[in-house]
Amino acid sequence: MSLSDHLCETWRQRLQTGQWRQGERLPTERELADTHGVSRTTVRKALAQLKEQGLIEQTVGSGTYVAQAPEGGVASPGTVRHTSPADLMEARLALEPALVDLVIRNASRDDLQRMAHCCEQAEQAQTLEAFEHWDAELHQAIAEAAHNPFVASVFQLMTEVRSQGEWGQLKKRSVTPERRLAYQREHRALVEALSDRDAERARALTLEHLVHVRRNLLGV
Numbered sequence: 008m009s010l011s012d013h014l015c016e017t018w019r020q021r022l023q024t025g026q027w028r029q030g031e032r033l034p035t036e037r038e039l040a041d042t043h044g045v046s047r048t049t050v051r052k053a054l055a056q057l058k059e060q061g062l063i064e065q066t067v068g069s070g071t072y073v074a075q076a077p078e079g080g081v082a083s084p085g086t087v088r089h090t091s092p093a094d095l096m097e098a099r100l101a102l103e104p105a106l107v108d109l110v111i112r113n114a115s116r117d118d119l120q121r122m123a124h125c126c127e128q129a130e131q132a133q134t135l136e137a138f139e140h141w142d143a144e145l146h147q148a149i150a151e152a153a154h155n156p157f158v159a160s161v162f163q164l165m166t167e168v169r170s171q172g173e174w175g176q177l178k179k180r181s182v183t184p185e186r187r188l189a190y191q192r193e194h195r196a197l198v199e200a201l202s203d204r205d206a207e208r209a210r211a212l213t214l215e216h217l218v219h220v221r222r223n224l225l226g227v
Contacts, residue, residue: 014053020163109153118152
């Protein structure tokens with residue numbers, strides 16, 4: 008799967024879960040390229056696929072808009088709004104270690120390169136918001152490497168919950184420079200374990216990382 012295919016799938020999941028809503032204007036090509044660390048050519052290819060699927064409309068001089076609300080969304084906006092950080096962490100602790108076997112079995116070379124790219128972008132991020140974006144992108148990339156559409160949709164929903172204000176406020180209060188460096192080291196170690204197809208080590212590292220995040224966020 009090419010990088011543009013990965014982008015197309017990521018954005019299609021955002022459409023399915025309602026993160027991008029009907030009639031909403033999408034970021035510009037330049038903004039999308041900067042956010043994902045790719046070229047504008049790659050962005051155009053991914054957008055072209057969405058347009059071919061009838062999911063977006065492009066108007067010269069105006070921009071790109073969501074054309075319709077795709078069928079098969081996994082949750083309503085109310086579900087996202089009423090999911091607390093504690094609920095989210097409980098779900099992540101249950102789901103993410105269990106996902107490892109699927110990723111080990113199905114991840115392609117491109118999937119692993121995408122994970123490494125997310126690590127690089129997070130390490131280079133100049134703001135907490137940018138770091139949090141690439142943190143979420145990494146976990147989404149791992150989920151999509153399972154190549155199971157339902158699993159990818161569930162993890163896209165978790166990414167949407169992470170974009171809510173309460174999570175962001177907790178992050179701002181809890182993420183010190185030292186903790187951010189620790190998260191980056193944990194991410195790198197996890198991606199290395201997945202690349203080595205070492206399921207036992209990857210599960211242990213995933214659990215260790217999530218327990219670390221929960222303790223820093225929630226104090227438990």
